[in-house]
Amino acid sequence: MVNVFIDGILLHVKRGSTVMQACTQASKEIPHFCYHDRLSIAGNCRMCLVEVEGMPKPVASCHWPVAEGMRVRTDSPTTINARKGTMELLLINHPLDCPICDQGGECALQDQSVAYGGDRSAYHEFKRAVDDKDIGSKIKTVMTRCIHCTRCIRFATEIAGVEEMGATGRGENMQVGTYVEQAIQSELSGNMIDLCPVGALTSKPYAYTARPWELVRTTSIDILDAIGTPITVDNRHGQVLRTQPQENNAINEEWMTDAARFSYDALHTNRLTSPMVKRGGELQTCSWPEAFTYAKTGMEKPTAAILGSMASAEDAFAFKSFMENNLKGAAFDCRPAGSQLDNFYTFNTPLIEFENVDAVLLVGCNPRLEAPLLNVRLRRAALKRRIPVAVLGAEVDLTYPYQHLGTTPDELESLGRSKFADTLKSAQKPAIIIAASVLTRPDGAAILNAVEKFAKKSGVVKDGWNGLNILPSTCGRITALDMAARGGDGKSSTNAILKAFNSGKTQTLIVYGEDTITAEDVDATRNTQHATLIYIGTHLTPLAQLADVILPAAAWSEKPGLYANVEGRVQQTHAAVPPPLNAKEDWKIFRALSEEMGSALPFNTLAQLRDAIARQHPAYNPQSWNRITPRMGVITKTDAAVSARPFAPVVTHYYLRNEYLRQSPTMHKCQTEAGSADLGNTPASPPPATRNKPATRKAA
Ligand code: SF4
Ligand code: FES
Incomplete structure (x- = not known):
């Protein structure tokens, strides 16, 4: 520590601190432009000049180190005049517009x-x-x-x-x-x-x-x-x-x-603003009671439901309660098509711990596009602390150097004998990150088992440290799994639900907040075979256009909602604006629908709903909000073998990777600039803006 005087006040400051940091410690605000505490110091704007006794000229406080006995004046005439001079210089060429x-x-x-x-x-x-x-x-x-x-x-x-x-x-x-x-x-x-x-x-x-x-x-x-x-x-x-x-x-x-x-x-693009039903092959706006009557008639037939990736805890809980209360025995699932995500679906390493992690293995994972802000931490660790990073999966540009260990999961077998396994063993806080999308592969469960075995052998999971992490695609996926929004015969999966609907085994399909399934996944000809597709969502997507009944829901900015992040930290969205026109908050739709079906759900206000959630899920108790509550994830064992099929790139179209983003004209422009806008069923041009206009389109 060194002793410095800031405007005559004695301070004990860490050796190596800058004069600006010392001034901040003394609650003296120093004007600055080029300095930013998360960037390197440039020292080129000169706005932070201060007078230091004994120095012939004012010094730039953002990069000048403190010294024992230094006396700094932040408010002397010399300092003020220096700042005025700098400001005059900066404004010489500024347009003052x-x-x-x-x-x-x-x-x-x-x-x-x-x-x-x-x-x-x-x-x-x-x-x-x-x-x-x-x-x-x-x-x-x-x-x-x-x-x-x-x-x-x-x-x-x-x-x-x-x-x-x-x-x-x-x-x-x-x-x-x-x-x-x-x-x-x-x-x-x-x-x-x-x-x-x-x-x-x-x-x-x-x-x-x-x-x-x-x-x-x-x-x-x-x-x-x-x-x-x-x-x-x-x-x-x-x-x-x-x-x-x-x-x-x-x-x-x-x-x-x-x-x-x-x-x-x-x-505010392509929004669903009113309930709609299909009449004579065309979607037409209608009242909520009318839409509920249509939906109820559909749900009298064998029904199954799929939940997407954007639902809050309130929405997922209400969805699950509705399915269990009003459609007993019906299959429903919140996992993406093909996913075998089960009990283990979050990180065991808090995000801030990546400042201390000292070796990382990425399995089938591209954090740059899946979680760019996690990648910022990994990049800093790789470049500043020079920690070893290795990738088993597609070769991608992560913005920092890494060792590429292979592209196929069967390399996991030999990984235990590799040099990188020794690197992980000798690390204090090693971490493995697996993309949740890996678990949508047929051999996903086997890969997870193999990774877990490797993690235990290489010291990634050990006493006092668990560095094995799953990276899901969105907060909504984690939240829905927290709410255990899956049920039915115990074997339900999104793929099985789709198959049953397309084959006629179930007659009605509820798609709530579509994400990974597309219009191509649903057999459109089923519409003519007395099947009913009920769509609950925010946008008139290609899949929504196939629906027989549309119930318009609120987007994330239009409702208060609790979401868990990858660390298991529960945070909330607040309603910035109301839902457009006749759209309603999602949980209210399920509550009203349950009443229509003759057995109302036991919550009628947001407070009652949150109480019910907190009783079953302590992490969602208000006292636990904004804190990390670790999930006790257990990996389901399997004897299946991993295949030699290479890991595919996890995200191929960053700006258009889910249905919400695909509704954004700006995201389409960005994807075009990024070099590829061709995403399967994604329209090449942005969807037309239909804000506040009820959409009436021909069914596909
Ligand atoms: S002022 Fe100029 S250099 Fe500074 S951030 Fe803006 S554009 Fe970049
Ligand atoms: S803040 Fe720009 S020189 Fe110090």
């Missing part, structure tokens, strides 16, 4: 110029102008506003792992951009918008839509992957206009994925 800048109202330069800017400039030459760069559909650039802080460049290089942003030229001719004008290829690029202290990089989809003071902010979480990133949802007049990350060191640090940030236009 705040009235037409989307950063206005939340701009660091604007704020600091109020404190240190003059009301006139001594500079009478022409201002420099820089051409804007087209770097894709996510980020809008106005590069004349750039103050060359290089935060965006450092983020792209250090955190996102894509060396696509850089600076060319020197002095006044310096320009920041992608060297070759092209869409930036990163699943995290939107974070540069948050980092840019001026209006040089702003959100393209949000451009000119609102001012920050017009927005109503609601806290929520991102449910599009399994990390559960805390976010804020901003709306104006009931329309969601943007989403941004909140800071949480244990979960997302302060980053957010591009899929979560830019897909909010799906919330």
Whole structure:
């Protein structure tokens, strides 16, 4: 520790700290632009200048180390004048176009110029102008506003792992951009918008839509992957206009994925806004009682149900209760088609523990596209701490070096004798991550068994440490499994349910929040054979168009809901806006339907429903929210052998990987820029916007 004086106050500061850190410890705010505590120090904006006694000139506090007995003045005339000088220099070439800048109202330069800017400039030459760069559909650039802080460049290089942003030229001719004008290829690029202290990089989809003071902010979480990133949802007049990350060191640090940030236009595109029934081969809007009557008639026949990947605990619990209470014996499942996910479906290693993990094996897993914020931690561990990382699966670009051990699961047998097994054995905190999608393979259970055996032998599972982890695709999948939303004859699976419906064994199929199953999975000709397809969801998807009855539900931003993330941490979404027109919160649909069926579910308010959930699932008790509650996952034993079929890439179309994302025009643009928009039944062009208009389309 060293003793320093900040404005005359004695402080004990860790040796090696910067003057800025010491000032922060003393609660003295130092204005800055280029400094960011999660990036390397650039020291190029000079806004953080402070006076240090004995130094001939003010020093940049963000990179100047403290020394014993140092006396720092953060409010002396010298310091204030230095900041004013820096501000004048920064504003020389700045266009001062705040009235037409989307950063206005939340701009660091604007704020600091109020404190240190003059009301006139001594500079009478022409201002420099820089051409804007087209770097894709996510980020809008106005590069004349750039103050060359290089935060965006450092983020792209250090955190996102894509060396696509850089600076060319020197002095006044310096320009920041992608060297070759092209869409930036990163699943995290939107974070540069948050980092840019001026209006040089702003959100393209949000451009000119609102001012920050017009927005109503609601806290929520991102449910599009399994990390559960805390976010804020901003709306104006009931329309969601943007989403941004909140800071949480244990979960997302302060980053957010591009899929979560830019897909909010799906919330008002192609929505189901009224109940619908099919008459004469055409879907027509109707009242809720009418739709319930149709649904009830359908459910009098042998029925089965499938739950998708976006349901909250309330929704999954109500769905399960409805199936058990009103359709006794009917098969239902919440797992993706083919999945053998059973009792073990979460991480045993908390996300923040990846700061200490010292060897990692990825099995059939691509964390860069499945959980980009986990990949940020793995990248940091691989590059900064140089931990060994190995991949058994498809060779992919993870943005950091790894050892490729093979592409087929049968290599697991010889893995025990490999050098990497020794590496894991000698590690203190080794980890294995298996993609949940591996368990949709026919030999999925056998792979999991083989991995578990290997994990025990190589010290990944040992006394006091369990580094064996399953990475599911979304929070909703984990939550639905927590709610045990599967039942029937004990052997039900999504595949078996689909097969039974397509073969005529069951006459009615309820698809709630479709995800991995598509219109092709359901035999459309069944519609003419007295079969009934009931669709409960948010968008008029190709599968919804096949339905006989549609019950419109609320999207994640329109309802309060509890979700568990990959660590088993329960967090909640809040309703930022109401569901559109006649759509209803999902659990209320099941509650009303149960009443229609003559046996009402025993909860009538959200509080009653949450009480019922908490009684059965302690992790969902309010006292446990936001804490990690480990799941006691048990791996079901099997004697089956693993096959030699190679692991397939887990995610092939990052921006269009689920039905919600496929409804977003922005995501379609991003996927096109990424090089491939061809995803099976995905429409090549964005679906038409039908906000607030009841959709009436011909059945496929
Ligand atoms: S674009 Fe923004 S973040 Fe990047 S260097 Fe310029 S001011 Fe800094
Ligand atoms: S914040 Fe210190 S030089 Fe920019």
